[in-house]
Amino acid sequence: MNRRWLALALAGVLALVSCGGGDASVVLEGENVTLNMFDNRFEFTEIRIPVGGSVDYHGAGRNPHNAVASDGSWTTEDVFGSLEQYEGDSAVITYHEAGTWTFFCTFHGNAAGAGMAATLIVGEPEA
Amino acid sequence: MRLRIWALAAAALALASCAGPPPGDASPAATGDTTNLAPGEWTGTTRNVLGEFPTIQAAVDAAEPGDLVLVDRGTYRESVAVTTPGLTIRGVDRNEVIIDGEFERANGVEVLFADGVVVENITAMNHRINGFFWTGVRGYRGSYLTAINNGDYGIYAFDSGDGLFEHSYATGSPDAAFYIGQCNPCDAVITDSVGEYSGLGYSGSNASTELYLVNNVFRYNGTGIAPNSWDGELLPPVENVTIVGNLVHDNGNGEFPYKTAQWIAQGNGILLTGSEHSTAARNLVVNHPMNGIFLHANIDKNVWMAGDNRVVDNVVMGSGLADITMAGPSQDGNCFAGNDYSDTMPAMLELRQPCDGLRFPSSFQMGSLTSLFGRLVERNLGLDTEVSYGDMPHPEPQPQMPGGAGAEVRPAVNVFASAVPDIDSIDVPAMPSDLEVTQQKGFNIMGVTFASVIGGLLGLYAYVLPLALYAAWVVIALWEIIKRDDLSTGAGIGWMFAILVIPFLGVIAYYIVGKSQIPAAYRWTMLAGGMGVYILFLVLGLVIGGIA
Numbered sequence: 001m002n003r004r005w006l007a008l009a010l011a012g013v014l015a016l017v018s019c020g021g022g023d024a025s026v027v028l029e030g031e032n033v034t035l036n037m038f039d040n041r042f043e044f045t046e047i048r049i050p051v052g053g054s055v056d057y058h059g060a061g062r063n064p065h066n067a068v069a070s071d072g073s074w075t076t077e078d079v080f081g082s083l084e085q086y087e088g089d090s091a092v093i094t095y096h097e098a099g100t101w102t103f104f105c106t107f108h109g110n111a112a113g114a115g116m117a118a119t120l121i122v123g124e125p126e127a
Numbered sequence: 128m129r130l131r132i133w134a135l136a137a138a139a140l141a142l143a144s145c146a147g148p149p150p151g152d153a154s155p156a157a158t159g160d161t162t163n164l165a166p167g168e169w170t171g172t173t174r175n176v177l178g179e180f181p182t183i184q185a186a187v188d189a190a191e192p193g194d195l196v197l198v199d200r201g202t203y204r205e206s207v208a209v210t211t212p213g214l215t216i217r218g219v220d221r222n223e224v225i226i227d228g229e230f231e232r233a234n235g236v237e238v239l240f241a242d243g244v245v246v247e248n249i250t251a252m253n254h255r256i257n258g259f260f261w262t263g264v265r266g267y268r269g270s271y272l273t274a275i276n277n278g279d280y281g282i283y284a285f286d287s288g289d290g291l292f293e294h295s296y297a298t299g300s301p302d303a304a305f306y307i308g309q310c311n312p313c314d315a316v317i318t319d320s321v322g323e324y325s326g327l328g329y330s331g332s333n334a335s336t337e338l339y340l341v342n343n344v345f346r347y348n349g350t351g352i353a354p355n356s357w358d359g360e361l362l363p364p365v366e367n368v369t370i371v372g373n374l375v376h377d378n379g380n381g382e383f384p385y386k387t388a389q390w391i392a393q394g395n396g397i398l399l400t401g402s403e404h405s406t407a408a409r410n411l412v413v414n415h416p417m418n419g420i421f422l423h424a425n426i427d428k429n430v431w432m433a434g435d436n437r438v439v440d441n442v443v444m445g446s447g448l449a450d451i452t453m454a455g456p457s458q459d460g461n462c463f464a465g466n467d468y469s470d471t472m473p474a475m476l477e478l479r480q481p482c483d484g485l486r487f488p489s490s491f492q493m494g495s496l497t498s499l500f501g502r503l504v505e506r507n508l509g510l511d512t513e514v515s516y517g518d519m520p521h522p523e524p525q526p527q528m529p530g531g532a533g534a535e536v537r538p539a540v541n542v543f544a545s546a547v548p549d550i551d552s553i554d555v556p557a558m559p560s561d562l563e564v565t566q567q568k569g570f571n572i573m574g575v576t577f578a579s580v581i582g583g584l585l586g587l588y589a590y591v592l593p594l595a596l597y598a599a600w601v602v603i604a605l606w607e608i609i610k611r612d613d614l615s616t617g618a619g620i621g622w623m624f625a626i627l628v629i630p631f632l633g634v635i636a637y638y639i640v641g642k643s644q645i646p647a648a649y650r651w652t653m654l655a656g657g658m659g660v661y662i663l664f665l666v667l668g669l670v671i672g673g674i675a
Contacts, residue, residue: 038359038360039285039308039332039359039360040262040285040286040360041361060359061359062302062359062386062387062388063256063279063302064255064256064279083233084255084256087387106233107233107234107237107256107257108262108285109239110208110210110239110240112210114239114240114263115239115240115262115263115286
């Protein structure tokens with residue numbers, strides 16, 4: 001029986017040290033934010049940053065992912081060098097102009113905003 | 128008792144303090160909404176590729192819902208995206224209609240939020256991501272498909288419901304040959320198919336309920352079959368998966384492409400990873416370096432523990448560690464009965480945890496987990512051997528779809544209802560004439576194996592050592608109490624009682640406050656020195672393993 005309780009304790013410790021947690025909100029807001037790309041969705045479906053702010057598109061799944069604006073104006077490939085970001089890979093994009101974009105993962109979503117897709121709002125949202 | 132309370136508190140705190148899966152919603156199609164936007168019948172229109180359209184994509188773009196896209200022989204260097212519901216994309220020859228990604232393009236065929244799409248009698252190979260991929264759909268079917276050396280999955284349905292993969296073959300995918308993920312109820316069947324030379328033959332993360340894997344062959348992968356719970360996708364835990372009548376052999380023997388999780392899990396036939404209420408029955412499981420059937424927890428953001436699973440009537444032989452292994456921590460309710468096996472870990476699982484009658488409290492062992500941990504450390508230190516998914520062998524020509532180009536056209540509407548198998552009629556597969564038991568029993572100490580050398584060392588120092596230390600502390604303390612003249616009989620019995628009843632803390636308390644006559648230097652060397660080595664290895668393992 002000792003082993004069982006020791007195991008439970010060990011599991012608890014392992015879980016504690018590995019616990020990352022998550023936000024219950026679907027909106028990510030800040031100046032310089034990190035957006036996890038899970039399998040197969042973005043952690044938040046709406047991201048708001050000020051002009052001059054940045055988004056760190058961070059691979060957090062077992063599958064490769066990317067983020068590409070539906071209008072083609074920006075892509076994580078531009079800064080990361082590949083469309084395939086695996087777990088731990090980061091692509092930081094700084095946005096110097098206001099605007100609103102739908103963006104998607106080319107592997108698991110589409111430009112119409114279906115599937116692995118989200119909205120980025122830089123500056124004040126358009127009326 | 129304090130240790131138990133601390134242990135429970137730690138586990139509870141860990142579970143409570145970890146948020147659940149990150150925000151987002153699974154699609155209605157994957158959670159039981161039966162709305163299917165595809166027409167139930169063929170429109171009667173055929174779009175001929177090569178004859179009428181130069182590419183498959185051109186034909187798909189021109190097609191109306193419910194059309195047939197008929198693809199002539201040839202190698203198509205394209206990636207096909209489907210957003211029109213109810214299409215049937217059919218090759219006239221399974222082995223000679225080839226969509227070749229040339230290791231440049233992402234997916235062979237990707238069906239994005241288009242219900243009822245069928246893909247059949249086609250080969251997809253050399254894609255950087257997936258061979259055939261459905262996502263966000265209600266109604267899908269892949270029949271007589273061949274997927275070769277695709278960089279993620281061979282044949283893959285995600286966030287979708289009501290599906291069937293049948294008479295298909297997939298090889299050379301680092302994640303899994305076949306994958307169904309994030310659905311509950313999945314309403315899906317994989318049958319009469321072969322998955323080999325991949326990280327996993329079948330993977331099903333958070334794919335639950337009305338999900339059947341029957342009459343398939345999974346061989347030469349890292350691991351054969353692996354339904355699993357984890358926090359990276361929605362809808363955990365995995366539950367109510369039915370695995371019956373499959374031939375699972377020689378996984379973990381030889382080369383296979385893999386990712387980290389697949390490297391860690393290698394060498395097992397059927398894994399039930401954090402699975403609940405699932406059934407593995409009448410499977411033939413042969414030749415695995417680790418375990419034939421292995422139930423264990425997945426320690427992710429949450430600790431997903433296996434519980435209420437049934438492992439019954441399987442034939443398991445040729446396992447390096449044990450034919451059936453129950454690793455902890457686990458929930459209650461896992462049961463084992465009617466299996467044909469040579470050993471279990473812990474021993475006598477069927478006697479202790481039968482499916483009927485008196486069942487002892489959940490019993491499990493921990494040593495077998497150390498190999499998983501050791502593999503993780505190996506991977507993070509770069510000690511594993513990279514295998515490219517493009518290097519896996521191509522198969523012999525695969526069987527053609529009956530009827531070929533002229534077969535009945537059936538959009539994927541209400542697929543599951545007609546595909547759900549009669550489980551009771553499925554027997555254990557016959558042993559193939561060319562399959563022999565070749566896997567020898569490996570050496571282990573309390574479940575700690577040396578299949579992974581680092582795993583073995585971690586197991587010795589982080590698992591066996593503390594137990595050995597504890598045993599030594601107890602024996603020495605009891606012997607000293609018996610020999611001591613300065614203790615009254617009552618005090619001596621009191622200390623014995625504390626040492627024997629209160630795990631770890633009782634004996635530690637004796638050495639610290641029990642006025643032990645062992646010189647202090649020896650006592651502290653025994654207590655702190657041993658535990659120091661244990662903690663050092665544990666911390667090193669956690670850090671290098673990337674867990675801490």
